[in-house]
Amino acid sequence: MNINLKTTKFAAMSIQENYNAIKSQLPYGVELVAVSKTHPVSAIQEVYGLGQRVFGENKVQEVTEKYPLLPKDIRWHLIGHLQTNKVKYIAGFIDTIQSVDSEKLIREINKEAAKNNRTINVLLQVKIAEEESKSGLEISEARELFEQYLNGEFKNICITGLMGMATFTEDQDQIREEFLTLKKLFDELNQLKKLETLSMGMSDDFPMAIECGANSIRIGSAIFGRRDYSQ
Numbered sequence: 001m002n003i004n005l006k007t008t009k010f011a012a013m014s015i016q017e018n019y020n021a022i023k024s025q026l027p028y029g030v031e032l033v034a035v036s037k038t039h040p041v042s043a044i045q046e047v048y049g050l051g052q053r054v055f056g057e058n059k060v061q062e063v064t065e066k067y068p069l070l071p072k073d074i075r076w077h078l079i080g081h082l083q084t085n086k087v088k089y090i091a092g093f094i095d096t097i098q099s100v101d102s103e104k105l106i107r108e109i110n111k112e113a114a115k116n117n118r119t120i121n122v123l124l125q126v127k128i129a130e131e132e133s134k135s136g137l138e139i140s141e142a143r144e145l146f147e148q149y150l151n152g153e154f155k156n157i158c159i160t161g162l163m164g165m166a167t168f169t170e171d172q173d174q175i176r177e178e179f180l181t182l183k184k185l186f187d188e189l190n191q192l193k194k195l196e197t198l199s200m201g202m203s204d205d206f207p208m209a210i211e212c213g214a215n216s217i218r219i220g221s222a223i224f225g226r227r228d229y230s231q
Helices: 015-025 041-049 060-069 084-089 103-115 139-150 172-190 206-211
Strands: 031-035 054-057 075-078 096-100 120-125 157-164 197-200 216-219
Touching: 015 031, 015 041, 041 060, 054 060, 060 075, 060 084, 084 103, 096 103, 096 157, 103 120, 103 139, 103 157, 120 139, 139 157, 139 172, 157 172, 172 197, 172 206, 206 216
Parallel strands: 031 054, 031 216, 054 075, 075 096, 096 120, 120 157, 157 197, 197 216
Antiparallel strands: none
16 A cells, blocks of 8 residues: 555644545554653544544553543553553553553552552564664563563463654665564464554654554544643
């Protein structure tokens, strides 16, 4: 499928038009996570009314404030860096934590999930970008955590896949190489235990991510418009 839409150029379009433009391009089986961080409940409600049920937030405080104000069939994904001391605040309702980047964190999630008598879905966040600001597990660390999981640790965790962010660069070959690195690891681990989700791609690079095998994309500004950081 040829996907060429430069979604971030659609500033004059409404949320509904943006959302429909994105959805119309997605191949069957590719999940859209609507990244609603810094956007108001009213905007989320609008996208919910269009049929979207999966929303992503970066910060624990923000998702805990929005959760009680919105329909309970929303599947909330935490996609930002998560501190271990904040896991307890979301363990009772979060559907998926995409940003598991340490053994310490996955153990804390497992502990809090058990306290809530739940199983929490997680993605292992793998560092594929060259940027120092990007966090994540090294590939060897991801393999080790997955092996522990296969050996029966983390009883209240379900590792459903991998997440990664490419370098913010104009070099398309570099972005493609980074996405393919994560796809290779996904295929490797998938041979050991069936995985569901390869989360790659955001507003600027999701077409390439899909071409490289992503079946889940995280789209914020291309749906909601520019974020309001004054809130």
